[in-house]
Amino acid sequence: MMIGMRISMLLSLVFWAGVAAAAVRHVPIQSRVVLRAGEAYTLTIEATAATEIGWRAVQEPRCTTSCVQATDLTSPMHYGIATALGASKKYIPVSGLISIEYKNVSTQPVTIDIYQVERTCEAEACKFLDPLQSARWLVFKVAEFKAISTSNDGSYSIISGTTVAGRPFTFKAVWWTDDKRAAAVNCSAFVKRYLDNRTPTEKYAPYIISGQAIGESDNIVLKSVDTCAPKAPNFGVPEKNVFKF
DSSP, X not given: OOHHHHHHHHHHXXXXXXXXXXXXXXXXXXXXXXXXXXXXXXXXXXXXXXXXXXXXXOSSXXXXXXXXEEEESSSTTOOEEEESSEEEEEEOOBTTEEEEEEEEOSSSOEEEEEEEEEEEEOSGGGGGXXXXXXXXXXXXXXXXXXXXXXXXXXXXXXXXXXXXXXOEEEEEEEOOOSOTTSOOOOOHHHHHHHHHTTOOGGGTOSEEEEEEEESOTTOEEEEEEEEEESSOTTOOOOGGGBOOX
């Protein structure tokens, strides 16, 4: 399928999901760390689980270019990212420790605050989301919807039906996100309307629902839903990413 056509269908079906939000708190780790041009500071903390750590530039005037590069020294890949104002990332500890290098890659002095991000999720869908579990892109090509039930807070739905290959499926679609900058794709109202109105399958099939999936077989959770598209016979996707159970 052409990229333009896919984007068009996606944009026409993007809606904000009215579900519970997450509370976010920044807990100080190191404040007012002054870095001269080219200077680096290494933070090492104890951790027993994945921990989200961030930094922000607090000096005046603020950086006009990417001035601080944060590098994950714990990971063997030593992945780094440089920004002007700050950023946060979830780090995985090794032997109970997390080490991050913050380096001033600009020609001016920079002062940064380093903090831990604590998120309190109140959405019902959060009980299905494991931040340490690897996700994969998964596409459901639906021939017929059989049932849908949605949580009281609207954060997820359990959807069942049959694929175009004749395979039955059931998965949990998570509509909730704690990223306020992202538009949440939520097609639960459309699927429910098809079922309530007993809409003929030829009116919507093949219906595409895709996103990042965790779990296997009959225990799949589709998070970060990116596409809900009716009547999309030419939706292009590698076969390895199509649901086949």
